[in-house]
Amino acid sequence: MNFNLTEEQQMLQDSLRRFLANEYGFDKRRDIIAAGNGLDKPTWNAFAEMGLLGYTLPEEYGGLGGNAMDTLLVMESFGRALVVEPYLSTVVLGAGIIEDAGSEEQKERILPKIASGEEFLAFAHQEPGGRHNLDYVRTEIQKHGADYILNGRKTAVLNAAGAHYLIVSGRRHGRPTEPVSLFLVNHDTSGVEIEEYTTHDGHRVADVILDSVMVSDDDRIGARGQAMPIVEKGVDRAIAALCAEAVGAMEALNETTLDYVKTRQQFGMPLSKFQVVQHRLADMFIAAEQAKSMAILAASMADSDDRKQRREAISMAKALVGQSARFVGQQAVQLHGGMGVTDEMFAAHLFKRLTLINLQFGDADYHLGQVSDGLLKSA
C-alpha cells in the first residue's frame, strides 16, 4: 500500500493548481459560462500544453501513458476551481472509449487531435426516460446495404454542440432484446440535430436527435453487438473522474466555509466559536475525507478489466461520494446563512456542482442499489 503521489504527479498537481488559481478565478469562470459554449480556448490550449489532454493516452497517439490515478489528480483540481471545460466528455469518456475499443484507423485519426486540443468528443448514450439505467437504449440501428441508419433521441449528452464526433449507442431495430452497438458519428452528418442547454452549474448538455443518420461499418466502435462492456467501462471511468471532481469541490467548500465562520461575527463572537458549528464542520471534514478515500478506490479500479470487481467499487464510491457531497453541500450553505443562497458566493456554485454531479451517471440511491443487489448470492 502506498497513497503517496509520485514526483511527477506532485508536479502535475502543483502546476495545475497554480495555473487555475492564477488564471481561472470566479469572475473568469463566470465570463466563460456567460459566453455560452462552455469553453475558453486559451485555457484549453494551456491544458494541452501542460499535457493534460493526452495524459492518459498512449504515447504513440501523442499521449503520456498515464492512467485513472492521474485523471484523479486533474479532476480533483478541476473540482476546486469548478472548471467547466469539456474535459470529462472529450478526454475521459470520449478518448477513453476510443482508446479502449476504437479501430486503429479511428485511434490514429482522432486521439492525437484530442491530445493537442484541436478536437472534441461527446458520448451520446443516455435516452429520455432511462433515468440512471445504463442499459436503457432504444435508438434504432437499421441495416442499409453496406451501411447503417440510426434513429433515436439521446439526452443529457455532455458538450455535444462543440464535439467533432459523437459516440452513439443503439440496438438493432431499437429492440431491448438486441445487444448494443456503438458508432462514431461525425457532427456534420446529415440528420444530426443538437438542442443544447446550459446546466445549473454552468456546464453544457444537449438532447441529440438522430433522424436517419447514415454511418458505415468503419464508423463502428468495437465489434457488432458487443458494445455494452465498452459503455460500462467508459462510464465507470467517468464516474471515477466525477468522484474525484466532487472531492476537490468538497475540499474547496469546506475550506471556504471554514474561512467564513471564522470571520462572520454573531452574538459578539465568530460563528466558529459555537460548538454546534464546530461539530458540523468536523462532520463535513469527515465526509470529505471518506469521499476522498472512495474516490481513490474508484480511480484505482477504473482501468480494471475485472468487470464485477470494478463495477462494485465504482458504485460504492459513487454512492458514498453522492451522500457526502449532499451533506457537505447542504451544510456549507446552511453555515453561510443567507449569503449561502446568493449567486455571488463561490460556495453556492460549489454546492450546485456537487448537487448535479450526484444526478449524473447514477445518483447515490441508484448506486446503493447496485451494491445492494450485488449482495444477493445469485448476483
Next chain:
Amino acid sequence: MDLNYTPEQEAFREEVRRFLKDNLPKDIRERVKKRLRPDKAMTQRWQKILFDKGWGASTWPREYGGPGWSPVEQLIFEEECALAGAPRQLDFGLRMVAPVIMTFGNEEQKERYLPRILSGEDWWCQGYSEPGAGSDLASLKTRAVREGDHYVVNGQKTWTTLGQHANWIFCLVRTSNEGKPQEGISFLLIDMNTPGIEVRPITMLDGEHEINEVYFDNVKVPVENLVGEENKGWTYAKFLLGHERTGLANVGQWKAMMKRLRDIAEEQPDGDRVLIENTRFRDRLAQLEIELCALELTVLRVLTDENGPGPQASILKIRGTEIGQALFELVMEAVGPDALAYIPDALEPDYPGSRVGSPDATPAAGDYFNMRKLSIFGGSNEIQRNIIAQRVLGL
C-alpha cells in the same frame, strides 16, 4: 381525544373545496401547479377574489374583517388552497405585521393599515435582517433618530423577500444604545415611496430575483408610524416571529407537494418501469409520508393548545422546513438527469421552446436550490434548537 374532523369541519372543507373549484382562475392554478415563476399581479388577483368572498385573511378575527375561523378551520382552508393550486397569500402583511398591529398598534393604525392589507391593496415586506444581524437579530444597527414629529432612519436591511413589489416595509430600528441590545429596538412602519429608500436586487443561487437589499438614507418617517412604545420593539418582533414560525410548518403546502411527488413518481419512467415501482425510491416517499403525518398532528396539537403557540413553534419550524426541503430534493431526484438543464425562460407561462424531460423537470433543481433558504430564514434552524434547549428544556 378524537382525531377525527367533526361533521361541521368536514362540511367546511367541502365548502372551501367548492369555492376553490368555482373561483380559482384556471391560468393561476396552472401557473402554480407547474411551479412557474410567480407574479405580483397573480398574487394580488387571488387576494382580491378571496377578499370579495370575505376570506381574505384566514387567520384574522371577525372584528378586523377576518372570517373568525378556528385554528383547525384555518388549517383546512390552507390545505385545500394548496391542493387546488392556489397561490400562496402574502404572509408579510397578513400573518406578520397585521397581528402586531392588532395586538400592539393604536386604533388609528388599525384603521389605516389593516383594511388595505386585507384587500391586497398594500404589499408589505419585512425589514428585520441586516448584513451584520442575521441569527443575532438584536445586534441590528439601522438607526432611527427622533427629530420633532418624525424619525430619521439610516441603515441597511437585507434578505427582503419580494421587496421589489412592496409599497410598505415594517422595520426593526435602533432607537437607543442604552442597556442590552434588545432594549433599544423599535418597530416602525415605513412607506417605501419615501425619499431616501433604495431597493437593490440580490440574485439567488437559482438565478432568480426574489430577495433584495433595502438602503435607508436620511429617510423621514412620521412618529405616528411607530407601533407600540419606543424601545419595546423586541417584544413585538418576537411576537411576530412566533406567528411566522407557526406558518412555516406549511403543512398544507407540503401535503400538496407530497401529492405532486406521488403523481410524478407514477408518471416518471425509470428505464423499463415507472418510478413508483422502484422500491428504493418508494421507501423514501413512505418515510416522508410518515414524517409529514407526524408534523400535521403536531401542528394540530400546538394550534389547538389553549395557551397558544409558545416556544414549541420552533419544533414546527424545524420539522416543517426539513420536510419541505426533503420533498423538493426528492422531486429533483425523481426526474434525475432531466433536472440538469437550466432553462429560465421555461419558467414563464406559454413558453414556446423545447425543454428537457417533463414539465416537472424544468423547475426541479432551481426549486431545490431555492428551498435551502427554508432552514436559514425566520430564525435559522440552529437558533430554533437553541430556543427549544433554553425555553422548553430550561437548559
